[in-house]
Amino acid sequence: MIEAQGIGKRFGIRWVLRGVTFTVNRGEAVGLLGANGSGKSTVLRVLGTLLRPNAGTATIDGLDITRDSSAVRGKIGYLAHAPGLYEDLTARENLEFAGEMLGSRALVQSSLERVGLGPMASSRVRGFSAGMQRRLALARLMMRSPRVLLLDEPYSNLDEEGIALMSSVIHDVTEAGGSALLALHELAPARGILSRTITLSDGRIETANSDLPVRDDAVLASF
Amino acid sequence: MTEKLGTAPEAGVAPPPTSRVFGLVAFAAVIAAQAYSIMSSPADRDMGHLQKIMYVHVPAAWMAFLAFFVVFIYSVRYLWKQNELHDLIAASAAEVGAVFTGLTLMLGMIWGRPAWGVWWVWDARLTSTLVLFLIFVGYLALRAFVDDSVQRAKWSAAVGAIGAINVPIVYMSVKWWRTLHQPQSTPGTLDPAYTMGLRLNAIAMLLVLIYFIRKRYEIARIERAVEHLAEAQAMGGR
Amino acid sequence: MAFRDDWRRVRAIAMKDLTTELRAKAGFNGVASLAVTILILLGLALGPDAQALRNAAVGAVWLATLFSGVLAFNRSFQVEIESGALEPLLLYPGPRWPIFAGKLLANLIFVGLMVAIVMAVGIVLFGITIPERWVTLLAVAALGVIGLVVLGTFYASMSSRSRAREVLLPLLLFPMLVPVLLAATTASKALLGADLMHEAGAWMRLLIGYDLVFIIATFIAFEHVIEG
Numbered sequence: 001m002i003e004a005q006g007i008g009k010r011f012g013i014r015w016v017l018r019g020v021t022f023t024v025n026r027g028e029a030v031g032l033l034g035a036n037g038s039g040k041s042t043v044l045r046v047l048g049t050l051l052r053p054n055a056g057t058a059t060i061d062g063l064d065i066t067r068d069s070s071a072v073r074g075k076i077g078y079l080a081h082a083p084g085l086y087e088d089l090t091a092r093e094n095l096e097f098a099g100e101m102l103g104s105r106a107l108v109q110s111s112l113e114r115v116g117l118g119p120m121a122s123s124r125v126r127g128f129s130a131g132m133q134r135r136l137a138l139a140r141l142m143m144r145s146p147r148v149l150l151l152d153e154p155y156s157n158l159d160e161e162g163i164a165l166m167s168s169v170i171h172d173v174t175e176a177g178g179s180a181l182l183a184l185h186e187l188a189p190a191r192g193i194l195s196r197t198i199t200l201s202d203g204r205i206e207t208a209n210s211d212l213p214v215r216d217d218a219v220l221a222s223f
Numbered sequence: 224m225t226e227k228l229g230t231a232p233e234a235g236v237a238p239p240p241t242s243r244v245f246g247l248v249a250f251a252a253v254i255a256a257q258a259y260s261i262m263s264s265p266a267d268r269d270m271g272h273l274q275k276i277m278y279v280h281v282p283a284a285w286m287a288f289l290a291f292f293v294v295f296i297y298s299v300r301y302l303w304k305q306n307e308l309h310d311l312i313a314a315s316a317a318e319v320g321a322v323f324t325g326l327t328l329m330l331g332m333i334w335g336r337p338a339w340g341v342w343w344v345w346d347a348r349l350t351s352t353l354v355l356f357l358i359f360v361g362y363l364a365l366r367a368f369v370d371d372s373v374q375r376a377k378w379s380a381a382v383g384a385i386g387a388i389n390v391p392i393v394y395m396s397v398k399w400w401r402t403l404h405q406p407q408s409t410p411g412t413l414d415p416a417y418t419m420g421l422r423l424n425a426i427a428m429l430l431v432l433i434y435f436i437r438k439r440y441e442i443a444r445i446e447r448a449v450e451h452l453a454e455a456q457a458m459g460g461r
Numbered sequence: 462m463a464f465r466d467d468w469r470r471v472r473a474i475a476m477k478d479l480t481t482e483l484r485a486k487a488g489f490n491g492v493a494s495l496a497v498t499i500l501i502l503l504g505l506a507l508g509p510d511a512q513a514l515r516n517a518a519v520g521a522v523w524l525a526t527l528f529s530g531v532l533a534f535n536r537s538f539q540v541e542i543e544s545g546a547l548e549p550l551l552l553y554p555g556p557r558w559p560i561f562a563g564k565l566l567a568n569l570i571f572v573g574l575m576v577a578i579v580m581a582v583g584i585v586l587f588g589i590t591i592p593e594r595w596v597t598l599l600a601v602a603a604l605g606v607i608g609l610v611v612l613g614t615f616y617a618s619m620s621s622r623s624r625a626r627e628v629l630l631p632l633l634l635f636p637m638l639v640p641v642l643l644a645a646t647t648a649s650k651a652l653l654g655a656d657l658m659h660e661a662g663a664w665m666r667l668l669i670g671y672d673l674v675f676i677i678a679t680f681i682a683f684e685h686v687i688e689g
Contacts, residue, residue: 011371015453050548052373074554082545086477088484100473101553103466124484140549302685357636364632368624378619381682382633385615388678389637392671396640399663400647 001026001061001148001179002047008055008203009042016042018203019056029170029180029193034200040183041081043200044150047181048078060148077146077173081153083133087126091117091136094125098140111139115165130157138169149173149180155189163189238444241437249430256427260420273337278420280330282428283323284352288390290320290432291355294362295387298380310376311447313383314366315439319432321359327352347398354393358386372450467559474563479570481540489571492536496529496579504586511588518587519649523605523642525579526572530609531631533571534617537564542621551687561614561683568610576606589653597661598652604668605645608675612637615679619686644668 002024009017016039024030034040045051047058049069058065063072085094095112099105112121115135125133134157141149154166170180170193184190187197199206260278297313300306331349332342343349362382369375482488503521508514541547550560580602584591592598613634620630648664 045548048552050551070554073552076552078548078552080545080548084545084547084549086481086540086546087544088481089477093480097473097477098549098553101470101550101555103469103554302682354636354639357632361633361636364629365619365623368629377685377688381686382616382619385612385675385678385682386637388674389640392640392667392674393636396643396667399667400643 002058002181004043004047004056004058006056007043007046007053007058009039009046009051010054015203017046017053020200020203020205021056022198022205024179024181026177026179027174028195029174029182029190031187031190031194031197032181032183032200033185033187033197034183036185038200039203040185040200041152044078044152044181044183048076048150049073050078075147077141077144077149079134079137079141079149079151079154081156083130083137085125085133085136085140088124090122090124091128091139092121094136095140095143098143102143107143107145111142114142114169115139116161131159131162134158135162135165138166142169146173147178149178149182151180151182153185154182155184158189167193238441238448241434241441245430246434246438249427249434252427252430253424256420256423259423260417264417264420273334274417276330276334277417278424280327280334281421282425283330284327284348285425286428286432287320287324287327287352287355289429290316290323290436291359291387291390293436294320294383298383298387301376301380302384305376307372307376307447308444310380311443312436312440314379315436315443317359317362317379317383318439319435321356321363322435323432324352324356324359328356345401347394347401350397350401351390351394354397355390358389362386463555467555470553470555470559471562471566474560475566475570478537478540478564478567482536482567482571488536489574492529492533492571493575493578495532496525496575497582499525499528500579500582500586514587515589518583518589519646519653521587522576522579522583523646525583526576526606527609527635527638527642529575529579530572530613531634533568533575534610534613534634535621535626535630537568537614538617538621547622557684557687558680560687561618561680564618565610565614568614569607572606572610572613573603576602592653594652594661597665598649601645601648601652601661601665601668604665604672605641607672608641608668609638611672611675611679615675615683615686618683640667640671644671 002022004020004022007017007020008015020043022030032040032043042051046053047060047065049065049072052066060072061075063075065072086097089097091112092108095108096105099108112118115138117132117135117139120128120132125136128136134154138154149170151170154170155163158166167190170182174180174193182190182194187194257278261275264275293316294313297309297316301309301313328349331352335344335349336342362379365382366375366379369378500521503517503524504514507517507521538547541550551557583589613630616630616633616637620626620633623629644664644667648661648668651661651664
């Protein structure tokens with residue numbers, strides 16, 4: 001569902017991505033590993049139509065990310081490292097705003113409850129912990145009913161319960177025939193849902209690590 | 224592998240050099256036009272030979288406005304097709320235009336001091352030229368503060384086009400503002416004895432303007448070609 | 462149908478901006494206080510002669526408005542940039558112009574409120590008698606505010622995302638506002654006096670033309686500028 005072919009991206013004269021090529025198939029959750037500053041976030045932002053690639057092409061569910069960017073936006077759910085919430089609004093107001101922008105407020109309540117923020121719905125985000133903010137950002141993402149997830153360090157700041165929640169959401173999407181690409185700097189929390197991993201190094205993707213048995217069906221059954 | 228968006232195929236190649244002969248001809252034309260004007264025009268009734276500064280001041284002003292027009296055209300063309308070469312032309316014209324505008328202002332002040340005893344008057348033309356200068360400076364400042372080349376091109380094109388639209392409005396509003404009060408004019412261009420000299424100087428200045436813009440554009444193209452080379456190096460070699 | 466969705470987005474963004482500003486501690490109060498402070502400083506610098514103050518009143522009010530307005534415009538995008546909310550905002554479906562329109566609406570309300578306060582304080586501090594044609598005076602102010610807000614919001618959409626944003630916005634904006642400043646101050650001065658030459662009408666027509674031209678131009682340009 002995600003096909004990247006020779007993606008290049010530079011900032012000024014510095015080439016961060018130099019020919020990124022990989023595929024994520026339907027039903028797969030793939031981990032994107034790499035050192036800090038290796039360009040993992042950049043890959044996600046290019047695929048998420050937030051940055052224009054300087055070279056190469058990519059498609060999401062068959063749609064070209066540069067030519068059909070608005071159609072692509074309708075399919076993806078992008079979770080940035082920064083929560084991107086309005087801190088002076090309440091949790092509910094943040095989701096209601098998202099609903100207005102998406103065209104419907106119908107999913108606000110259910111999304112709040114799914115991430116366990118029901119009781120905090122009327123509190124301002126400014127008082128939320130980093131973990132709670134990530135959950136709210138996840139709820140906002142879920143309101144889009146995305147087919148393809150692009151997640152940047154999704155497990156950071158989450159407690160055990162939050163990690164389980166994140167994994168279960170990812171699992172729901174992949175089970176329904178979608179895909180997920182997770183940028184991770186450590187593998188541990190994602191153990192159990194990943195089909196495989198790829199590593200970004202020196203601006204390119206190294207051959208997928210196949211010696212890590214990451215997908216664990218026994219763990220998955222517990223969601 | 225070459226860059227796709229905001230790229231013209233020839234952007235990776237060094238441009239044809241600006242003809243040095245053309246440059247020499249342009250400067251020679253200015254010298255000739257100036258010589259003709261200085262020698263052929265009579266001393267002005269009121270200002271004497273000070274009047275002759277007009278032969279540089281007025282054409283410089285015209286060139287400044289013309290440069291802004293070029294910025295407008297190429298800004299709109301860039302927004303239309305995203306051809307990065309158009310962005311480079313607009314930026315080159317803006318730099319050269321800023322210089323011509325600065326020159327106009329300084330000559331206006333140099334003329335004004337002996338003529339009226341003051342360094343500055345808030346008359347319509349000088350004031351409009353000053354505002355034009357500030358609009359150019361804003362455009363160049365924006366370019367200096369944006370690093371990503373595509374973002375820089377898009378933003379400058381928007382700012383350039385919108386700034387250019389304002390130029391006639393600024394001129395009109397300043398003129399109305401001044402007509403309510405005692406008008407003090409910059410060197411008049413009414414006397415027919417002066418028009419031939421003005422026309423010749425205007426043509427010569429036009430050649431200089433074109434030469435400077437092309438030269439600046441050539442430099443910008445070379446910078447761009449170097450970036451392309453760096454790209455090829457970075458992307459190549461697996 | 463799609464148009465109704467777009468208007469829904471415009472309203473949502475305007476409401477969101479207004480709500481966040483009202484709740485933020487250093488929001489509207491800060492900007493309005495700054496405007497009044499500038500006015501007071503101008504009064505101190507240009508006075509205390511009553512006639513001199515009366516002559517300077519219109520200019521002082523508009524300068525205070527312009528300088529504090531710059532703060533308001535950068536703030537309207539600051540909310541998104543600080544919390545990283547600009548990316549999610551750009552990922553919603555549909556066209557981009559509702560973002561501009563929504564922020565424009567919110568800024569119009571803010572700056573309009575601020576101008577009302579500044580004018581009220583100015584009348585007191587600078588010893589102005591309210592003229593017969595005060596409705597026309599308000600209309601002139603409104604037209605000027607529209608021009609100010611349209612261009613201010615547009616340039617802030619770029620300056621707030623670049624380096625040296627505090628310097629860049631006034632540098633870009635102020636030269637562009639010269640027609641507004643001239644028109645608003647000259648017409649207002651005429652209306653405060655007798656308007657013997659009936660110039661207020663001509664300046665108002667200029668302002669209307671200016672506002673229309675730049676509303677259209679900025680909406681067209683915004684699409685290109687917001688993606689970055």
